[in-house]
Amino acid sequence: MAHHHDSHRSTAFVFRALAGILALALSGTLVACSAPAKSSSSPTSVASTPTTAIDTGTGPTSITKSMRAAEVASGFNDATNIVSRPMRNQLWVTQRSGAVRAIEIQTAWNLELGQTQRKGFKTYPGAVIDISSDVSTEGERGLLGIAFSTDARTLFLSYVNKNGEIVIASWAVTDPTPPPTTLPAPAAPAPTVPGAPPTSTTVAPSTSSTSTTLPVLPTPVVNPASRRTLLTIPREGSTNYAGQLTLGRDGFLYIGVGDSPNGATEKTAQNPESLLGKILRIDPAGATMTDPYAIPPGNPFASGGGAPQIWTLGAQNPLRFSFDRSNGNMWVADAGRVQFGEIDYLPVSAGAGNGANLGWPFKDGKEAGPSADQAPSSIVTPIGVTPNTSADCPLIGGFVYRGSVTEMQGVYIYGDFCAGIVKGLLQRKGVALDDKAIGPQLGTNSIVAFAEDNQGELYIVTEAGSVQRLVAA
Numbered sequence: 450m451a452h453h454h455d456s457h458r459s460t461a462f463v464f465r466a467l468a469g470i471l472a473l474a475l476s477g478t479l480v481a482c483s484a485p486a487k488s489s490s491s492p493t494s495v496a497s498t499p500t501t502a503i504d505t506g507t508g509p510t511s512i513t514k515s516m517r518a519a520e521v522a523s524g525f526n527d528a529t530n531i532v533s534r535p536m537r538n539q540l541w542v543t544q545r546s547g548a549v550r551a552i553e554i555q556t557a558w559n560l561e562l563g564q565t566q567r568k569g570f571k572t573y574p575g576a577v578i579d580i581s582s583d584v585s586t587e588g589e590r591g592l593l594g595i596a597f598s599t600d601a602r603t604l605f606l607s608y609v610n611k612n613g614e615i616v617i618a619s620w621a622v623t624d625p626t627p628p629p630t631t632l633p634a635p636a637a638p639a640p641t642v643p644g645a646p647p648t649s650t651t652v653a654p655s656t657s658s659t660s661t662t663l664p665v666l667p668t669p670v671v672n673p674a675s676r677r678t679l680l681t682i683p684r685e686g687s688t689n690y691a692g693q694l695t696l697g698r699d700g701f702l703y704i705g706v707g708d709s710p711n712g713a714t715e716k717t718a719q720n721p722e723s724l725l726g727k728i729l730r731i732d733p734a735g736a737t738m739t740d741p742y743a744i745p746p747g748n749p750f751a752s753g754g755g756a757p758q759i760w761t762l763g764a765q766n767p768l769r770f771s772f773d774r775s776n777g778n779m780w781v782a783d784a785g786r787v788q789f790g791e792i793d794y795l796p797v798s799a800g801a802g803n804g805a806n807l808g809w810p811f812k813d814g815k816e817a818g819p820s821a822d823q824a825p826s827s828i829v830t831p832i833g834v835t836p837n838t839s840a841d842c843p844l845i846g847g848f849v850y851r852g853s854v855t856e857m858q859g860v861y862i863y864g865d866f867c868a869g870i871v872k873g874l875l876q877r878k879g880v881a882l883d884d885k886a887i888g889p890q891l892g893t894n895s896i897v898a899f900a901e902d903n904q905g906e907l908y909i910v911t912e913a914g915s916v917q918r919l920v921a922a
Contacts (some may be wrong), residue, residue: 505877512873514856515888516851518909518917520769521570522552525914530594531900533908537624538670540900542910545591547581551669552916554902570916576621578604578671588687594694596702597622601632603733604671605679605702607692615682615690617704618692621675625667679733679741679848680758682724686710686842689766697730698777701745704729705767710911712808713819718763721755726809728767728781728802730760749804761795763807763828769846769863769898774905777801780861782846789814790844791831792863795881805829831880833874835865842867847899852906854921862887862907862919864896871896871909888922891915 527545534541538554545886555569584592594607603618679702684690686709693705708718708726718726735743744757751757761767761781768784779795779802791814795802810823811817814834818824837842845864850857850873873887895911902908907919 453618454695459858464486466696466862503878503880505880505882508877509875509882511883512857512860512875512885512887514854515922516854516857516862516871516919517922518871518889518891519920520915521908521918522572522916523914524572525550525910526915527591528897528910528912528914529591530898531908531910531916532595532597533900533902534597534669535599536903537601537669538903538907540902540916541577541595541597542603542914543592543595543606544576544914545586546579547584547592548576548579549592549595549604549606549671550569550575551577573668575668577669578606578673580608582606582608583616585613587613589690590687593690593692594697594705596694599696599700604862605694605696605733607694607704609684609690609692610681612682613687615680615684615692615706616678616727617680617682617694618676618678620677621672623670623672625670674761676695677736677741679731680704680729682706684709684725691764691767693767693769695770695772698774699745700734701730701732702742704731704758705764705770707766707768708764708809712765714823716810716820718809719806719811721750721759721762724756724758726762726764727759728761728764728770729758731758748801757898761802761807763805763809763811765807765809765813766843767807768843771846771848771899771901772801772905773849774901775849775859778849780846780849781807782844782863783807783809784843785813785837788837789816790835790837790842791815792833792835792844792846792861792874793829794831794832794861794876795877815888832876832879833884844897845896848901848907849899850905850907852904853918857887857921860887864891864897864899866912867894869893869895869911889917889919892916 525542525544528542529545530543532541540552542550549575553571555571577678590609592608593833596605602622604622607617610616659878689707691705691707695703706724706727712726713717717723729747730748732745744751748757748760750759765781766783767785770781772779777797781793784790793807795805806825806828808824808828809818810820811822812828814831843866845866847863849859849861864871869891870886871889874881875883891911897910897912900908909917
């Protein structure tokens with residue numbers, strides 16, 4: 450990967466920039482964490498106990514299982530994000546420079562167990578697409594987000610271009626015809642004539658293999674000529690871009706956009722005419738001859754009153770968000786700026802983020818934010834808050850676990866970039882019951898993003914370019 454920074458700054462990438470910001474803030478690249486951090490007795494604080502007890506129903510009240518991380522691939526320079534390609538057993542990793550690489554999850558059917566099992570991981574050589582000529586890597590800029598359409602045939606990327614604008618674009622993806630998966634029939638024996646003497650003719654040994662090793666699929670192909678720019682968002686500064694892309698269960702594309710550098714005073718995150726400090730929702734499949742996408746009719750401002758692309762308001766740096774594959778509930782990890790990062794639980798019963806106001810800059814976590822104005826009563830109260838200190842800083846949101854480890858079912862798994870700790874949050878009826886580290890410690894300044902594969906298993910990519918799968922400890 451080509452960089453104009455030296456190797457030390459390259460390795461530090463976007464998230465490392467946050468450490469500098471925090472140090473400056475406390476004394477007088479992709480995440481930005483603006484007032485001194487408030488003290489906390491624990492790494493993550495949850496809602497204070499209400500005076501009236503809330504019936505959370507039956508079920509576990511604590512997380513009893515721990516996890517470990519097993520490396521499955523490495524060698525991704527300045528990794529910024531990771532996603533599972535639908536129905537293809539592939540993980541795609543973005544690199545800050547603009548290159549995207551792919552990993553094949555090799556699987557086989559286990560007849561005895563009656564299920565698909567992983568048999569290994571293979572990284573395809575080279576990049577499947579490289580848009581580095583159009584990407585700025587200044588400050589916290591770079592290639593930031595990646596997602597696929599439901600049919601896996603359209604790739605979406607979010608990046609910062611040379612003009613400092615956030616660009617959302619798409620490309621067509623095809624898969625070359627895979628090699629045959631059945632072995633050729635063995636050669637037929639030489640014909641014999643009854644009563645004739647034996648011949649010295651020998652049959653050449655078959656070159657077919659009886660190995661159960663799975664064939665390696667050809668590298669997927671991204672067609673550069675198919676590029677379509679969906680959205681370009683002007684923005685100032687070189688920090689706090691967010692840039693997350695997520696495909697919702699509705700098939701629409703959700704886009705995280707960080708607030709402007711002056712957002713605390715200008716209240717841009719609260720401005721319904723601005724796309725900054727928001728999560729957007731668009732329909733790329735609704736493109737016409739004149740429009741690169743359609744506006745889903747359910748968007749809060751689809752009929753007027755604000756920018757029609759807006760889905761959720763009041764975000765500071767919505768670095769990662771996801772949808773629970775089991776029920777569609779939305780989880781947003783707003784990394785914050787200096788004081789707090791927050792986890793917002795947005796259930797389907799409340800619209801799964803539709804028109805939700807996360808509170809910035811009226812609120813910073815659960816505390817008063819930099820704006821002196823009265824906060825609207827409708828703002829969402831975070832289900833979890835993490836102080837952005839030298840030990841705990843920016844939240845790296847993950848997924849509600851729906852994989853093979855029974856004890857972890859329903860636990861929201863996320864991470865912390867600075868400490869490199871994987872954590873779990875157990876909730877029921879919107880009440881946080883447990884929130885703690887669950888095992889893996891991947892080193893300081895490490896966790897960049899999580900991915901969920903087709904079977905609900907979770908993966909982590911680190912800034913240093915290691916891809917790790919979460920498994921039971």
